[in-house]
Amino acid sequence: MAQPSITMRLTTLCFITILYVDLTAVSAYTPHFRPHHLRSQDMTGIWKLTHQSSLLPNVKSDDNTSEEEILLSLNEDGTFDRYETSSELQDQDLHMTLGRGGSWEYRDNKLFLAPQRPEDADPSKVHDTLLAGELNIKVSDSLVLEDKVELEEGNADGEVKKEDNNNAEIDVHLSIAQGNISVGKFMYPRKHKAFFDDPMLFKKSSVGSFSASQVLGNLNARLKSEREEKKPVAKYHKKDFHGRKFYLTANPHPVDPAYAEQDKRYDETKVLHHMQFHTIDFHKNNTFSVIGTEKILRGRFGLAGEKRDRLWFQVSLFGTGRSAPGSVYSEGRLLTHEDRRGYVGKVEEFQKNNSTRYFITEGLYYYGTDLQRALRPDSGGVFSLQEIDDEAKEEEEDYGETDSEDCADENAWDEEDAFQ
The missing domain is CATH 2.40.128.10 (Lipocalin)
Structure with missing residues (x-):
């Protein structure tokens, strides 16, 4: 029996190695955190961003620097703006950069924030800032409304009757543990359809990190009746x-x-x-x-x-x-x-x-x-x-009976008329 050649052995070895790598990747993938579980409209809401690094290039942050926080409102039209009670911007890098608003995008389980440039800045000297981070998903039980709680009948102590419901409501909380802050020049204009395509920045430089969490959103702020899509009721059967x-x-x-x-x-x-x-x-x-x-x-x-x-x-x-x-x-x-x-x-x-x-x-x-x-x-x-x-059926029946009576009357023999 002929022995397999060296080329055939190498090909078989490479195929087994590739197959082993693919199976390992599949087994390590967690189905619960698949990116397609989230949609772009799930990102809308109020987000709180926190960071301790400087948003300016070539500026190192001090260990004693206090953390900066800002609340952002992500809108349904793909824009974001500052969500604050005061109208004046604080003298901080985070507020000065993100307070001007900008555009956001959700792709491949990542959230991208692209702030606007200052209106009076020199285009040749100003830099663009990009915040990007991978989303983490945390699931918890929803709060139960008090008017939904019923007391068990015949219980003098007034103990609350707990219902065993396997389909309990859950809240989904979104957060970014450690996102990246980069500066550079955007490759495309902001209104271009490929604006958020990779790479977004020309001469990209990382200047720090940030963390974010969704305070109020579609997945954690609506009641069960509001989340469920109302199915159209059949008008006829x-x-x-x-x-x-x-x-x-x-x-x-x-x-x-x-x-x-x-x-x-x-x-x-x-x-x-x-x-x-x-x-x-x-x-x-x-x-x-x-x-x-x-x-x-x-x-x-x-x-x-x-x-x-x-x-x-x-x-x-x-x-x-x-x-x-x-x-x-x-x-x-x-x-x-x-x-x-x-x-x-x-x-x-x-x-x-x-x-x-x-x-x-x-x-x-x-x-x-x-x-x-x-x-x-x-x-x-x-x-x-x-x-x-x-009524129409009765009229048809009456009409049929009337016709038969008329025909009978026409054919009837009248003795008085016969001798006239």
């Missing part, structure tokens, strides 16, 4: 349409006069207006049927939209076959491909006698089966659904 009958009126779009003039074969007097009028029944199995004299149209219906206020129903010609269980198909000797329509419209309701509600839907109809994905750009026409209320 499929069961609201079960057992209801509607008048369906479909009217195609009119012909564009500009195209009609260019078409030599177009004759407006011979155009057939394909206006359709049917009665449609919605059933409890989320299907519908339109029963005509020569064909029966069937299909499924549902609700769309965030508020579930748009009704759609799709005619199915063949379904999945007559032998398949649950298949919905249309039938009739005059059934054509033009019957394969989809209808989408907004649902409106009105009440009658302050008790019963009736639905009216107006929208567009399309050819094809694209309703579940997106609306087709070119619709075939407009349609309307108007529910048949109880």
